[in-house]
Amino acid sequence: xxxxxxxxxxxxxxxxxSVLAMAAAQAKEITIWCWDPNFNVAIxxxxxxxxxxxxxxxxxxxxxxxxxDVEAKLQTTLASGVTTSLPDIVLxxxxxxxxxxxxxxxxxxxxxxxxxxxxxxxxxxxxxxxxGKTYSMPFDSGVTGLYYRKDYLEQAGFKPEDMQNLTxxxxxxxxxxxxxxxxxxxxxxxxxxxxxxxxxxxxxxGWYFNDKxxxxxxxxxxxxxxxxxxxxxxxxxxxxxxxxxxxxxSTFTSGDVATVIxxxxxxxxxxxxxxxxxxxxxxxxxxLDVKGATDASNLGGSSWYVIASxxxxxxxxxxxxxxxxxxxxxYQKILVDQGAVGSLMEARKGAAYETADKFFGGEKIWQxxxxxxxxxxxxxxxxxxxxxxxxxxxxxxxxxxxxxxxAALKAxxxxxxxxxx
Amino acid sequence: MASANxxxxxxxxxxxxxxxxxxxxxxxVFMVYPILYSLWMSFQTGKGMMTQFGGxxxxxxxxxxxxxxxxxxxxxxxxxxxxxxxxxxxxxxASLLDNPNLKFRGLIRTAIFLPCVSSLVGYAVLFKSMFVQxxxxxxxxxxxxxxxxxxxxxxxPFWARVxxxxxxxxxxxxxxxxxxxxxxxxIDKSIYEASRIDGVPSWGRFFYLTVPMLKPVILFxxxxxxxxxxxLFDEVRNIMTSDAGSAAGPSNSALTLSVYIYNLxxxxxxxxxxxxxxxxxxxxxxxxxxxxxxYALREKD
Numbered sequence: 001x002x003x004x005x006x007x008x009x010x011x012x013x014x015x016x017x018s019v020l021a022m023a024a025a026q027a028k029e030i031t032i033w034c035w036d037p038n039f040n041v042a043i044x045x046x047x048x049x050x051x052x053x054x055x056x057x058x059x060x061x062x063x064x065x066x067x068x069d070v071e072a073k074l075q076t077t078l079a080s081g082v083t084t085s086l087p088d089i090v091l092x093x094x095x096x097x098x099x100x101x102x103x104x105x106x107x108x109x110x111x112x113x114x115x116x117x118x119x120x121x122x123x124x125x126x127x128x129x130x131x132g133k134t135y136s137m138p139f140d141s142g143v144t145g146l147y148y149r150k151d152y153l154e155q156a157g158f159k160p161e162d163m164q165n166l167t168x169x170x171x172x173x174x175x176x177x178x179x180x181x182x183x184x185x186x187x188x189x190x191x192x193x194x195x196x197x198x199x200x201x202x203x204x205x206g207w208y209f210n211d212k213x214x215x216x217x218x219x220x221x222x223x224x225x226x227x228x229x230x231x232x233x234x235x236x237x238x239x240x241x242x243x244x245x246x247x248x249x250s251t252f253t254s255g256d257v258a259t260v261i262x263x264x265x266x267x268x269x270x271x272x273x274x275x276x277x278x279x280x281x282x283x284x285x286x287x288l289d290v291k292g293a294t295d296a297s298n299l300g301g302s303s304w305y306v307i308a309s310x311x312x313x314x315x316x317x318x319x320x321x322x323x324x325x326x327x328x329x330x331y332q333k334i335l336v337d338q339g340a341v342g343s344l345m346e347a348r349k350g351a352a353y354e355t356a357d358k359f360f361g362g363e364k365i366w367q368x369x370x371x372x373x374x375x376x377x378x379x380x381x382x383x384x385x386x387x388x389x390x391x392x393x394x395x396x397x398x399x400x401x402x403x404x405x406x407a408a409l410k411a412x413x414x415x416x417x418x419x420x421x
Numbered sequence: 422m423a424s425a426n427x428x429x430x431x432x433x434x435x436x437x438x439x440x441x442x443x444x445x446x447x448x449x450v451f452m453v454y455p456i457l458y459s460l461w462m463s464f465q466t467g468k469g470m471m472t473q474f475g476g477x478x479x480x481x482x483x484x485x486x487x488x489x490x491x492x493x494x495x496x497x498x499x500x501x502x503x504x505x506x507x508x509x510x511x512x513x514x515a516s517l518l519d520n521p522n523l524k525f526r527g528l529i530r531t532a533i534f535l536p537c538v539s540s541l542v543g544y545a546v547l548f549k550s551m552f553v554q555x556x557x558x559x560x561x562x563x564x565x566x567x568x569x570x571x572x573x574x575x576x577x578p579f580w581a582r583v584x585x586x587x588x589x590x591x592x593x594x595x596x597x598x599x600x601x602x603x604x605x606x607x608i609d610k611s612i613y614e615a616s617r618i619d620g621v622p623s624w625g626r627f628f629y630l631t632v633p634m635l636k637p638v639i640l641f642x643x644x645x646x647x648x649x650x651x652x653l654f655d656e657v658r659n660i661m662t663s664d665a666g667s668a669a670g671p672s673n674s675a676l677t678l679s680v681y682i683y684n685l686x687x688x689x690x691x692x693x694x695x696x697x698x699x700x701x702x703x704x705x706x707x708x709x710x711x712x713x714x715x716y717a718l719r720e721k722d
Contacts, residue, residue, distance in 0.1 A: 068687075072687045076686075078469065078470065079470055079691055081470065099690050103691060104470055191671060192662075192668045192670065193668075240554070241573065242554070243553055243554070243575035244553075244662075247554075384690060386688055386689050386690075387690070390488075390668055390673070390688075393673075394673040395672070396668075396671075397578065397671040414487060415487050418482070418488065419486070419488060419689065421695070
């Protein structure tokens with residue numbers, strides 16, 4: 001070992017220890033993982049600014065990367081058992097909530113001692129609750145609506161009044177008229193994606209699982225009606241086939257379709273097409289033809305989770321609680337800036353929810369979404385939603401060609417059972 | 422005696438061990454250990470971290486898992502259809518380009534080889550945008566009146582498989598062609614001259630001279646292409662699935678074993694043990710197919 005090597009080794013040891021010392025001396029930092037720079041990242045940064053005003057010693061560090069990457073990284077890190085590389089707070093989509101809570105017990109902190117959960121939309125609380133303990137700070141809602149192009153519908157002879165209280169059969173009927181008169185399709189639909197099935201099923205209070213979390217497929221009236229309706233939609237010729245998310249978005253941003261049925265978070269995307277100003281209206285989604293059917297449902301939406309092993313756990317929970325569970329003004333700000341409908345019920349009494357939206361011809365659309373939010377049926381998303389979803393999606397193309405619904409239900413059940421192990 | 426001593430000496434030479442130690446250590450930690458550990462994992466069952474030893478439970482699960490059977494079936498379809506098509510095309514192109522009288526040889530050769538230096542994800546995303554319902558390919562086909570209706574590349578199970586095969590053939594044909602081309606240039610030209618003098622037609626020269634002479638290279642490209650096709654992942658993941666979509670192609674028609682392993686680990690409730698079992702199926706399939714190919718293309722005395 002020569003002298004230069006020894007010196008450089010000493011330098012290395014010295015520099016490492018000084019880095020460690022610096023980290024220890026620094027102010028507390030809360031690290032957060034989330035995925036949409038125009039949506040939850042921007043919102044979390046705004047929340048951080050609010051909190052920093054009263055807590056100058058705490059630094060909020062929002063890390064932005066793709067949703068699939070957040071999920072893969074979270075899942076592998078939790079499985080490895082080494083939690084040091086995890087953030088303090090992570091955003092998880094609601095469908096995956098039970099999967100994470102139950103597969104990695106003890107990984108997330110329950111917040112019942114601090115947060116008053118009665119103030120939130122009940123379905124958002126229930127989906128993150130296991131054995132009476134709730135592990136999430138409910139965030140945005142995916143309450144659904146039917147967005148429609150007033151100009152196309154007018155050409156086909158329909159007024160905004162005609163779009164209220166629809167059934168799916170009526171919707172298809174209107175769709176046929178619209179295609180006939182305007183040459184436009186009624187909606188863009190991706191036959192590889194079960195999103196619309198989930199919307200319809202939850203609107204009638206059903207899910208792939210019953211309240212106890214057991215698989216509920218062949219006897220599930222809501223799912224059966226949803227599959228039947230999707231088959232009708234696909235075979236009626238009123239849909240424009242889309243493949244993948246961006247292609248689906250382009251079906252309405254390009255003006256090729258007359259309606260969009262999805263979660264409220266799409267509002268920002270619709271409003272981004274400035275040349276379509278004043279052409280859009282919002283109505284409740286069509287109803288299924290089964291008992292307990294409503295015109296309110298949910299698609300997507302996500303919540304914040306605190307990692308239990310985080311050294312800044314208490315600060316992280318206090319941060320979430322003081323902004324997301326108490327600050328009504330914050331919810332007005334993110335509604336105006338990002339179009340985010342939060343799930344704190346008292347937030348909808350705020351001023352922003354009362355405002356008329358110029359883009360939608362002065363309609364008070366936010367008030368509508370807030371009303372529908374309180375009506376969304378509460379269901380148990382269970383642990384295996386992704387598995388069953390993939391089984392359902394595999395049956396959709398056959399249904400569009402007139403396949404038998406009962407046979408599809410049986411195939412879904414068989415596939416779901418084998419993957420739920 | 423002295424030579425035996427010398428060869429034994431090699432094993433006790435401490436300097437030699439010092440030289441290989443870093444590499445051996447890295448290979449041990451990052452290759453041998455993970456391979457053995459994944460074998461151990463393939464006997465574990467349970468969700469996420471809640472695992473326990475399950476014996477042969479995962480192997481039993483393989484047999485009543487319709488998704489696994491479908492993934493295996495799709496992978497085999499891709500393998501059986503795509504590998505022969507691609508290698509025939511590569512061989513055909515190579516023998517065309519071997520012609521010294523062909524103009525712009527270098528340019529054409531580069532153009533055919535170029536796809537395989539492109540990024541897998543990059544080209545898959547481009548293919549996706551070209552083949553969507555109203556994309557470039559469909560509007561061209563309809564515009565030229567080759568078809569009346571746009572082809573449902575991404576919404577029909579049959580066409581979805583065709584699209585994946587077109588994509589991987591485009592990406593890898595040039596790569597295999599280069600091997601054939603290099604081997605062709607090593608064949609002694611005097612053999613062709615002699616056969617021409619004997620009056621062998623050009624197709625006869627191709628089938629009875631070129632193909633047998635290229636046998637080792639054909640074996641090599643078949644084995645590497647087999648491995649590549651059995652591990653098919655990027656194209657399906659990027660062309661057929663998206664964040665919103667939950668099936669790998671219409672009716673899961675493009676679900677391959679590698680995509681299924683990904684789903685089992687990252688998309689579904691993590692089932693690391695079962696995912697490891699499925700990955701060992703790929704290992705076995707590759708080994709088995711390689712043995713068959715070696716046997717079929719062996720040098721006969």
